[in-house]
Amino acid sequence: MNTKIKWLRDKINLLNMQGIIISNPVNIRYLTNIEAEGVLLITRKENIYITDGRYIEDVNHTLTIDDEISVYNVKDVSSYDYENFFSFCENVGFEENYITYAKYKQYMQQYKVNNFEETDFIIEKQRVFKDEEELQKIEKACEITDQCFSHLCKFIQIGMTEKQVADEIGKFYQENGAEGNSFDPIVASGKNSSKPHAIPTEKKIELGDPIVIDMGCKYQGYCSDMTRTVFAGTIPNEVRPIYDLVLKNQKQVQNDLVEGASLKMISKMVENDFRLNGYNLIHALGHGVGLEIHELPYFSLKNDVFVKEKMVLTNEPGIYLPNQFGVRIEDTVKVTKSGSINLTKSDKNYIIVGK
Amino acid sequence: MNTKIKWLRDKINLLNMQGIIISNPVNIRYLTNIEAEGVLLITRKENIYITDGRYIEDVNHTLTIDDEISVYNVKDVSSYDYENFFSFCENVGFEENYITYAKYKQYMQQYKVNNFEETDFIIEKQRVFKDEEELQKIEKACEITDQCFSHLCKFIQIGMTEKQVADEIGKFYQENGAEGNSFDPIVASGKNSSKPHAIPTEKKIELGDPIVIDMGCKYQGYCSDMTRTVFAGTIPNEVRPIYDLVLKNQKQVQNDLVEGASLKMISKMVENDFRLNGYNLIHALGHGVGLEIHELPYFSLKNDVFVKEKMVLTNEPGIYLPNQFGVRIEDTVKVTKSGSINLTKSDKNYIIVGK
Numbered sequence: 001m002n003t004k005i006k007w008l009r010d011k012i013n014l015l016n017m018q019g020i021i022i023s024n025p026v027n028i029r030y031l032t033n034i035e036a037e038g039v040l041l042i043t044r045k046e047n048i049y050i051t052d053g054r055y056i057e058d059v060n061h062t063l064t065i066d067d068e069i070s071v072y073n074v075k076d077v078s079s080y081d082y083e084n085f086f087s088f089c090e091n092v093g094f095e096e097n098y099i100t101y102a103k104y105k106q107y108m109q110q111y112k113v114n115n116f117e118e119t120d121f122i123i124e125k126q127r128v129f130k131d132e133e134e135l136q137k138i139e140k141a142c143e144i145t146d147q148c149f150s151h152l153c154k155f156i157q158i159g160m161t162e163k164q165v166a167d168e169i170g171k172f173y174q175e176n177g178a179e180g181n182s183f184d185p186i187v188a189s190g191k192n193s194s195k196p197h198a199i200p201t202e203k204k205i206e207l208g209d210p211i212v213i214d215m216g217c218k219y220q221g222y223c224s225d226m227t228r229t230v231f232a233g234t235i236p237n238e239v240r241p242i243y244d245l246v247l248k249n250q251k252q253v254q255n256d257l258v259e260g261a262s263l264k265m266i267s268k269m270v271e272n273d274f275r276l277n278g279y280n281l282i283h284a285l286g287h288g289v290g291l292e293i294h295e296l297p298y299f300s301l302k303n304d305v306f307v308k309e310k311m312v313l314t315n316e317p318g319i320y321l322p323n324q325f326g327v328r329i330e331d332t333v334k335v336t337k338s339g340s341i342n343l344t345k346s347d348k349n350y351i352i353v354g355k
Numbered sequence: 356m357n358t359k360i361k362w363l364r365d366k367i368n369l370l371n372m373q374g375i376i377i378s379n380p381v382n383i384r385y386l387t388n389i390e391a392e393g394v395l396l397i398t399r400k401e402n403i404y405i406t407d408g409r410y411i412e413d414v415n416h417t418l419t420i421d422d423e424i425s426v427y428n429v430k431d432v433s434s435y436d437y438e439n440f441f442s443f444c445e446n447v448g449f450e451e452n453y454i455t456y457a458k459y460k461q462y463m464q465q466y467k468v469n470n471f472e473e474t475d476f477i478i479e480k481q482r483v484f485k486d487e488e489e490l491q492k493i494e495k496a497c498e499i500t501d502q503c504f505s506h507l508c509k510f511i512q513i514g515m516t517e518k519q520v521a522d523e524i525g526k527f528y529q530e531n532g533a534e535g536n537s538f539d540p541i542v543a544s545g546k547n548s549s550k551p552h553a554i555p556t557e558k559k560i561e562l563g564d565p566i567v568i569d570m571g572c573k574y575q576g577y578c579s580d581m582t583r584t585v586f587a588g589t590i591p592n593e594v595r596p597i598y599d600l601v602l603k604n605q606k607q608v609q610n611d612l613v614e615g616a617s618l619k620m621i622s623k624m625v626e627n628d629f630r631l632n633g634y635n636l637i638h639a640l641g642h643g644v645g646l647e648i649h650e651l652p653y654f655s656l657k658n659d660v661f662v663k664e665k666m667v668l669t670n671e672p673g674i675y676l677p678n679q680f681g682v683r684i685e686d687t688v689k690v691t692k693s694g695s696i697n698l699t700k701s702d703k704n705y706i707i708v709g710k
């Protein structure tokens with residue numbers, strides 16, 4: 001049986017569940033590599049994936065003998081089968097944060113389980129820790145993102161629109177071994193850079209614009225995420241101190257991301273340093289990255305999470321001054337026993353483009 | 356109060372509900388024009404939209420006095436407020452097909468409602484009937500799609516890849532008044548045309564290829580959907596009889612789509628005619644179109660729906676021969692008292708491209 005399913009079986013045993021129904025396709029992908037529409041059942045005796053005719057061939061092609069998963073076509077599964085999948089199971093887990101109330105009621109009726117148990121992001125919480133294979137994929141996604149950024153530094157010209165630059169990012173990814181963007185890239189120039197979630201517009205890049213470029217790609221399902229703030233032609237004097245402040249904190253966060261550190265405490269320290277300089281921390285400092293571009297754990301000023309090795313996180317402090325400009329600098333970072341390592345390695349000193 | 360919310364109030368009264376919580380953003384858009392993240396409460400006394408700081412300004416800009424909707428920032432809503440929204444309400448509806456089991460439990464705790472009632476697609480079922488304003492938007496989306504198809508007939512050249520053609524579709528929409536694609540367009544040439552849900556590839560279009568082009572755009576939120584099968588340079592003799600058979604049935608379906616007709620019976624008739632000629636109907640004949648590209652009602656050989664005026668449906672018979680080729684012809688159709696009218700009007704006779 002593959003190691004991830006073996007982990008899940010041990011985990012539910014510990015929680016006194018004799019089976020679990022997994023419906024979230026990202027979790028199914030994580031456990032099995034399957035990309036399809038269907039449901040994964042971990043029963044007492046078996047691992048079962050139920051899908052429909054459109055996917056059977058693909059699914060059988062994806063799975064290996066090692067996975068020990070039986071694939072069923074939904075049209076061949078009788079109500080008798082459903083009732084028997086979890087026979088002799090007292091407690092069966094389900095993903096209460098993913099399935100709808102209507103689907104829950106359907107499961108109740110179909111599987112005739114005594115007790116359906118909420119599982120509170122059981123798999124999402126495990127996805128936080130990346131194994132070697134996952135790390136390699138994320139590292140590759142980060143490498144392609146660095147290459148894309150190098151390309152952009154030569155590509156961007158004054159007079160180009162934000163949209164043109166954003167389109168070039170997606171194109172570069174597709175032509176250089178990635179599956180494509182891991183999210184819609186942000187290219188925000190001049191005043192637009194003050195919006196943390198700006199959408200690329202037809203605005204042309206002008207001399208002296210700071211340009212926030214937030215970009216990432218997918219490689220074999222795994223994401224990268226990086227932001228750089230570059231300058232069109234020249235660096236306005238009023239932006240320099242803010243750039244320096246953001247960069248200083250970004251580097252400090254990287255140093256602080258060691259086993260046992262608190263994401264809440266790190267956030268507080270950045271918030272405090274920004275405040276001492278007269279600015280606010282209006283956006284969370286970062287998030288986990290993996291099969292999803294945003295996943296557990298999250299930096300927060302309220303809830304706490306402690307850093308552990310094998311986590312992959314973004315480190316993305318930013319200062320946003322409405323109607324003026326914004327600066328964000330972001331890396332994807334992996335945590336190891338001996339400290340954190342940037343997986344995105346592009347230059348973070350002042351970069352002037354469009355010369 | 357706007358007419359759609361008035362309708363909803365009357366409807367829930369009839370069902371003996373004194374309030375309803377609407378969470379599906381498409382339904383919220385339908386009722387209010389709001390595009391944001393939030394929840395709409397129809398209470399005994401008020402219509403309330405709860406959102407967060409990111410959207411307040413936009414939402415207030417979208418709403419008119421006529422809507423009679425009070426907008427709240429979620430951070431200002433106390434647990435006391437939540438408990439009072441539905442005071443003196445015995446039964447309150449919720450969207451069991453949209454909200455997760457976890458969210459349902461949160462609602463239970465938050466709103467302290469006596470009895471939460473499932474509402475069984477109450478709003479989706481009403482969205483089936485388009486009013487004048489909605490029809491105008493769909494007609495405009497169809498018009499732009501016809502223009503795009505005319506453009507493609509000149510644009511497509513032998514040697515171009517499927518992806519190049521697909522990219523041109525999205526570009527045309529954006530440059531000609533639409534918001535963009537209403538779904539990822541299908542451009543499937545040669546053998547690829549045998550897959551009903553083909554994804555555009557790097558395959559180059561070759562002389563004699565049939566090319567299935569399935570495309571649609573969004574205009575002010577509303578979708579269009581059209582398919583044509585065209586030919587690169589020349590029409591292979593083996594495709595002609597199948598093209599003719601599909602087209603004959605497509606025209607027959609349009610004639611049959613009159614008030615009171617049964618979508619199941621229409622499907623059976625096409626299935627039967629295909630069978631008599633040695634082919635199978637492997638894909639549903641069509642679906643409703645509106646704010647979503649696929650919405651109620653659905654053509655089906657199992658469940659029945661009767662045609663009524665103001666419905667907007669696709670009519671898309673197809674024959675798919677694995678490893679050989681496929682032909683699909685599709686229009687978006689509106690049903691009126693006196694019969695059905697094609698909203699997509701592109702030529703359905705043999706079309707040769709890339710000459």
